[in-house]
Amino acid sequence: MPQADGKRKKIKFSGDHGQLLADMDFTMGNAKVSNEYYSVFIELSNGKYLGLPDAIYLERAAGDTAGTTAYISKSSAHVNSDREIFEMSFPNRMVLNESVRNLFYHVPMWFAMLALLGMGCWYAIKYLRFGQLEDDLFADSLVRVGIVAGILGCVTGATWARVTWQSWWPAADPKLNGVAIGMTMYFAYLLLRSTLQDPFQRARITAVYSVFIFPIFIALIVIMPKLSPNSLHPGSGGTVGFNKYDLDSTMRLFFYPAVIGWIALYYWIANLRFRIAKLKENKLNA
Amino acid sequence: MKQTLTEQFDANAAELLAKHNLMNAVYAVLAIIFVGILFYLFRLDRKLTKIEKQS
Numbered sequence: 001m002p003q004a005d006g007k008r009k010k011i012k013f014s015g016d017h018g019q020l021l022a023d024m025d026f027t028m029g030n031a032k033v034s035n036e037y038y039s040v041f042i043e044l045s046n047g048k049y050l051g052l053p054d055a056i057y058l059e060r061a062a063g064d065t066a067g068t069t070a071y072i073s074k075s076s077a078h079v080n081s082d083r084e085i086f087e088m089s090f091p092n093r094m095v096l097n098e099s100v101r102n103l104f105y106h107v108p109m110w111f112a113m114l115a116l117l118g119m120g121c122w123y124a125i126k127y128l129r130f131g132q133l134e135d136d137l138f139a140d141s142l143v144r145v146g147i148v149a150g151i152l153g154c155v156t157g158a159t160w161a162r163v164t165w166q167s168w169w170p171a172a173d174p175k176l177n178g179v180a181i182g183m184t185m186y187f188a189y190l191l192l193r194s195t196l197q198d199p200f201q202r203a204r205i206t207a208v209y210s211v212f213i214f215p216i217f218i219a220l221i222v223i224m225p226k227l228s229p230n231s232l233h234p235g236s237g238g239t240v241g242f243n244k245y246d247l248d249s250t251m252r253l254f255f256y257p258a259v260i261g262w263i264a265l266y267y268w269i270a271n272l273r274f275r276i277a278k279l280k281e282n283k284l285n286a
Numbered sequence: 287m288k289q290t291l292t293e294q295f296d297a298n299a300a301e302l303l304a305k306h307n308l309m310n311a312v313y314a315v316l317a318i319i320f321v322g323i324l325f326y327l328f329r330l331d332r333k334l335t336k337i338e339k340q341s
Contacts, residue, residue, distance in 0.1 A: 097307070097308040098308045098312060099309070099311040099312055101312045102311065102315050105315050105316060106315060145326075148322065148323075148326050152319055152323070155318050155322070156315040156319060159314045159315055159318060160315060162311075163308050163310075163311040265323075269323070269327070273330055276330060276333055276334050276337065279334075279337055280333075280337050283337060283340055
């Protein structure tokens, strides 16, 4: 990664929490500048560094072939050209760094899974009450797509854990153990369903099973980690919730719509699967 | 003098952050979700094709 001339400049800082105002000079010296995101490292008066990864986007000035002058564009940093004031707000979390963005992908997988399994449980109850085979088919589709979301949640979580917790599957975490047990219960659901041939018998038995395992699943992955003395996951066992990470609520602005969007996407897929299953059922009866 | 974990991290922050650009983890997660959902949709498609052929 090319670097600026490395000259240390004294910068005056002002601004409040989460926002930095500084006077800065942006001549790049002899360093070759390519259009790229650059990190800003600020040496503090106590000799430590404050690192802001990919904080600014430097662009070569027009007509500059050597690439020695640059200006900042399209990033959260702004330069007031009149007063040469450098202003930016940058959410940086230790350990998580850029991977904090996974909040919009990994976490909604679980929200979507819980929503779909919950709806599946609801339709299973509905089947047991009214005996409509359609309700059973829809409940089955919801549970199956919920399992897909759960598997994706596991794999994405393992990827994220590898870079932040240094392990694919830190087995000491109660949430992971809970999910391992819970997913096994839902795999058993798939097995149970595939062994039964008669549609009504299959519907009744799997509906009862589904209604039973959903609360156990909730207890395993939501309640138990909260009660346990330690957990790596935010919001469980003494770890601070994610709301403590999101200091200025910017992430919240994207997180909630992301959750709604992912749930809607999985619901739509479950609906497609239900319609296919219904088609198949009608074909068999015809 | 004993340093706390936070102090150690701060001292090596510049090095660490340059080495561990975790943006790749986000790309990996995105790719996994995309491939996973696509794979499931393809399986649904196959199921539908099978039903269509039965008629």
